[in-house]
Amino acid sequence: MRLWSLHPALLDAKGLVALWREGLLAQAVLAGATRGYRHHPQLVRFRAHPMPLTAIAAYLHAVADEAEARSYRFDRAKLPPRESVAPIEVSEGQLAHEFAHLLRKLEQRDPARAARLSGTAPLPHPLMRVVPGPVAEWEVGR
DSSP: OOOOSBOGGGSOHHHHHHHHHHHHHHHHHHTTOOSTTTTOGGGHHHHHSSSHHHHHHHHHHHHHHHHHHTTOOOOGGGSOOOOOOOOEEEEHHHHHHHHHHHHHHHHHHOHHHHHHHTTSOOOBOTTEEEESOOSOTTOTTO
């Protein structure tokens, strides 16, 4: 499971679809609707949020917004209504780490997209607020 701190616009089609599916799984985990992935490190920041289910829903609405901008059809009926929610902090180090990880993936899957993004600054997901700091403690393989 990878719940990117990066803006969904940076992802290729395969990555965007995977993010949607993994985000829906995360929503189910946070709602207590599944046994698997309950201790997945990517969920730490959502669990720490004062409104975890509202936060994951806001996160997924932004993913669905990007999908719609690309004329994809993600089923928003799987989400509760959009609500205003406090942002989740993401460190500059975490954002840079994820961006480098994404570029490595894109070099294999979508070299043209990787080339376009290379040398640009990583954009955060709309739910994220960038703060100074290193790679997150929960990040596997730091």
